[in-house]
Amino acid sequence: MKLLEELAQSLERGDSQAAADSTRGAIELGLPAQRILDDGLIAGMAVVGRRFKAHEIFLPDVLLAAKAMYAGLALLKPLMIEQAVATQGKVVIGTVQGDLHDIGKNLVGIMLEGAGFEVLDLGTDVAPETFVDTAVREGARIIGLSALLTTTMPVMRKVVEAVEKRGLRPEIRVIVGGAPLSAAYAAEIGASAYCFDGISAVETVREMLGVER
Amino acid sequence: MMPAAPRQILPIEGGAVVSAVATVLEAQGVPADVTPNRRTVELAEDAARMFQRLARPIGVWASISLADFAGVFGGEGHNAPETPVDQTAGRADDLALFAVTVGDALPSRIAELFARQEPALASMLDAHASEGAELAAHHLQNRYVDWLSGTGRLGAESGALRYSPGYCGWDVSGQRRLFDYLVPEEIGITLRDSFLMQPLKSISGVIIAGHQEIFDFENTFGFCEECSTWACRERIGAVLGGMPDETA
Ligand code: B1M
Numbered sequence A: 001m002k003l004l005e006e007l008a009q010s011l012e013r014g015d016s017q018a019a020a021d022s023t024r025g026a027i028e029l030g031l032p033a034q035r036i037l038d039d040g041l042i043a044g045m046a047v048v049g050r051r052f053k054a055h056e057i058f059l060p061d062v063l064l065a066a067k068a069m070y071a072g073l074a075l076l077k078p079l080m081i082e083q084a085v086a087t088q089g090k091v092v093i094g095t096v097q098g099d100l101h102d103i104g105k106n107l108v109g110i111m112l113e114g115a116g117f118e119v120l121d122l123g124t125d126v127a128p129e130t131f132v133d134t135a136v137r138e139g140a141r142i143i144g145l146s147a148l149l150t151t152t153m154p155v156m157r158k159v160v161e162a163v164e165k166r167g168l169r170p171e172i173r174v175i176v177g178g179a180p181l182s183a184a185y186a187a188e189i190g191a192s193a194y195c196f197d198g199i200s201a202v203e204t205v206r207e208m209l210g211v212e213r
Numbered sequence B: 001m002m003p004a005a006p007r008q009i010l011p012i013e014g015g016a017v018v019s020a021v022a023t024v025l026e027a028q029g030v031p032a033d034v035t036p037n038r039r040t041v042e043l044a045e046d047a048a049r050m051f052q053r054l055a056r057p058i059g060v061w062a063s064i065s066l067a068d069f070a071g072v073f074g075g076e077g078h079n080a081p082e083t084p085v086d087q088t089a090g091r092a093d094d095l096a097l098f099a100v101t102v103g104d105a106l107p108s109r110i111a112e113l114f115a116r117q118e119p120a121l122a123s124m125l126d127a128h129a130s131e132g133a134e135l136a137a138h139h140l141q142n143r144y145v146d147w148l149s150g151t152g153r154l155g156a157e158s159g160a161l162r163y164s165p166g167y168c169g170w171d172v173s174g175q176r177r178l179f180d181y182l183v184p185e186e187i188g189i190t191l192r193d194s195f196l197m198q199p200l201k202s203i204s205g206v207i208i209a210g211h212q213e214i215f216d217f218e219n220t221f222g223f224c225e226e227c228s229t230w231a232c233r234e235r236i237g238a239v240l241g242g243m244p245d246e247t248a
Helices: A002-013 A016-028 A033-053 A059-082 A103-114 A128-138 A154-165 A183-189 A198-209 B021-027 B038-054 B066-074 B084-089 B105-115 B119-150 B172-182 B222-226 B231-240
Strands: A090-095 A118-121 A142-146 A173-177 B007-011 B058-063 B094-101 B158-163 B202-211
Touching: A002 A016, A002 A033, A002 A059, A016 A033, A016 A059, A033 A059, A033 A103, A033 A198, A059 A103, A059 B038, A059 B119, A090 A103, A090 A128, A103 A118, A103 A142, A103 A198, A103 B119, A128 A142, A128 A154, A142 A154, A142 A198, A154 A173, A154 A183, A173 A183, A173 A198, B007 B119, B021 B038, B021 B119, B038 B105, B038 B119, B058 B119, B058 B172, B066 B084, B066 B094, B066 B172, B066 B202, B084 B158, B084 B202, B094 B119, B094 B172, B105 B119, B119 B158, B119 B202, B158 B231, B172 B202
Parallel strands: A090 A118, A090 A142, A142 A173
Antiparallel strands: B007 B058, B058 B094, B094 B202, B158 B202
């Protein structure tokens, strides 16, 4: 449908005003929220993600697209709640205890939201139990941890252990990322996956939750 | 009584730590050979203005003897067996510990922009703040070199290079002893148990001054392979080719 195509294209251009206008138009036309979400917002961000991965566009372009996506999403949210629209799944993310770096974690959160996941961002300096409690309370099946210092990486192991101790594995999976991390470290602490960046986080979460592209 | 080692607190002029748009765009992943689009450039310029309004750059340096530095560098015993830091410092004429920050208003503003769903501006401001902290460290290093020159201690063909805990085999746990000696709390920088400094956009380390030849080394250290920045090569190149300038 043309209006939803325009919505998707407004995201690609990073045009927040046009994204808001198209979303409003689609709502006024009575289109179901799920369709506006899937064929407009998520479709637009998917193209942006692909072009970013192919190095045709760069981080600032992706983030301008994300801003446009948020402009549309803000209008769509009430309708999504009213129509009980299901997201692709919930992901709890945060920067581990002792660490205050949040840019990387924020970017990963934006990428996940752009792919249609509901992101519960706990912020920085988050205690292991808080991650697990939130995931259980919210029914999230993925916990995403970020750390930027070698000294805070060991907290990730504590989160994995807390998930295990409460018998929540394999229902709840822990994925990890951040500059000093590696796939080997993730394996060593028993995390389910290491994600190099936001794109790999999206691909990993999709695979884990069995979401089709 | 021994005279106290020279120590200076230096407020830094905001303009001295504003990076070129091209530098910030590169930090944002826009390759140098790509012409950025107009909106991206505008974003970087807006962020530069915001950065200049919010930045409160300040630094502190304190001279340290080679013997005292050996104690600071030893930290908590987690350094790599061989590092360019102790090898270079061992042949230096002068050493100073330092810390700089661009202040705490920036991280708060960046977080606020993310919360207001302005991720592009937030990320660009973050890049300006990170680059600004590097420029502040560079500025402080140059002021220390000026001070050395003023005292007649810096001979011909001399240079200075800085290293930081967390880089080049100097374990980040070295921060504890560095803080004990330098007391950067006096300029508002504190250290958490995880060795993270607050404000976030802060840098600490040692400035090593001496004859140019002491800075050159072959990259034979194991940790160089894991290094993501390789920034040392550029800085070593600057020392070997003459003293670094303000904008390097
Ligand atoms: C849930 O799933 C997931 C999935 C993917 C996930 C994820 C979660 N979380 C992250 N990801 C991933 O996706 C994101 C998007 O692509 C990425 O997130 P990032 O957060 O990594 O990426 C950001 C978007 C951009 N990246 C960044 O902003 C960090 C880049 C590097 C070069 C860096 C920078 C810029 C800075 N630093 Co410094 N810094 C380094 C970094 C080395 C590197 N190449 O990463 C790192 C983190 N720093 C380091 C150090 C040592 C330090 N730094 C310091 C200072 C600074 C600056 C101020 C100059 C600046 C700003 C820091 C900041 N982040 O605000 C000091 C500490 C500051 C403090 N407050 O304590 C200081 C201690 C140095 C000193 N003594 O002064 C190193 C830590 C090493 C360690 N042992 O822990 C370091 C890894 C560099 C190195 N040695 O290679 C991925 O990692």
